[in-house]
Amino acid sequence: MLEIEHLTRRFGGLVAVDDVSTVIEQGRINAIIGPNGAGKTTFFNLINGTFAPTSGRIRFRGQEIGGLRVDEIARLGIARTFQTTTLFNHASVLDNLIVGHRLRTQSTLWDVLAHTARLRNDERICREKARDALDFVGLSPIANRLAGDISQEERKRVAFALALSTEPSLVLLDEPAGGLNPEETEGLSELIRKFVQHGLTVCLVxxxxxxxxxxxxxxxxxxxxxxxxxxxxxxxRVNPAVIDAYLGSEHAEV
Incomplete structure (x- = not known):
């Protein structure tokens, strides 16, 4: 689904991503691990268009996407969550999600000013997509609660739902389980498996x-x-270079 060839990103004298080649395999759960500062989030930022590559190629379903804008890449079908889930805390959970499907709509400024039928239809579709996404992640009961009043685990699920509402085929998850307890982490793992069972491809840090x-x-x-x-x-788990750089010997014995 996603082919990365000799991807490099430099920030002055710092090489944050250094000649990385890999393939994100369709319909599977692909993971990226490594120590803090290893370049994982920068790697995601290159894929979703936050940064342009210094050199190398990124091809999504055969199309070169390196250097495209974030919104252009999202329209192609790549969604992304972040380490910190930022929501509009004084809006409802449902209203936070309505924005997700906007990139698929056709309304213009004129439609907004004139309150046209196209705008009303787009708003209806966005609300339906938001409700579908909430149902998928198991949060329909809190649709009308203020986002500022929900738990950390619920915020993580809202971030998943926001990604889903953009109608992606590839979802990039940046530390989705950060700050969650073991039970919540297992629940989020099941949700990630559900993504794949419903035809999505996942890559997570x-x-x-x-x-x-x-x-x-x-x-x-x-x-x-x-x-x-x-x-x-x-x-x-048993790779000596990985044990030395990141895992430590205790993981080789698990």
């Missing part, structure tokens, strides 16, 4: 190794911006 080892089909390991290993969880 995460530091919770027990979660990743149980969840991922394939893992890529970054260190100082370079790819040092890639493969199935069983192989990554």
């Amino acid at each position: 995460e530091h919770k190794m027990n979660m990743i080892m149980k969840l991922a089909d394939k893992i890529m390991v970054l260190n100082y911006g370079k790819k040092i290993a890639e493969g199935a969880p069983a192989a990554i």
Whole structure:
């Protein structure tokens, strides 16, 4: 689904992503791990258009996307969540999600000023998509609650729902389980599996190794911006370079 070839991003003298090549496999859970500062979030930022590559290629379903704007990449079908879930706290959960489907609508400023039939139809569709996304992530009962009043775990699910409302085929999840307890982490893992069961492809960055080892089909390991290993969880767990750079010996024995 997504092909990365010799991807590099420099910030002055710092090489944040250094000649990385990989493939995000369709219909699977792909994971990226590594120490803090390894380049994981920068890698995501290059895929979703926050940064343009210094060099290298990013192809999504055969189309070159390196250097496209964030909104252009989102329209192609790549959604992204962030480490910190930022919502409009004084708006309802449902209203926070309505914005997600806006990139699929056709209304213009004139439609807004004239309150046209097209605008009204777009608003209806956006609300329907928001409700569908809330139902998918299990949050329909809190649709009308203020976003500022919901729990951290519910905020994570709202972020998943917001990504879903853009109608993606690939979802990038940046530390989705951060700040969650083990029970909440397991619930989020089940939701990620549900994504794939419904035809989506997932790529996630995460530091919770027990979660990743149980969840991922394939893992890529970054260190100082370079790819040092890639493969199935069983192989990554015992890879000497990965143990030395990140996991530590205790994970090789799990």
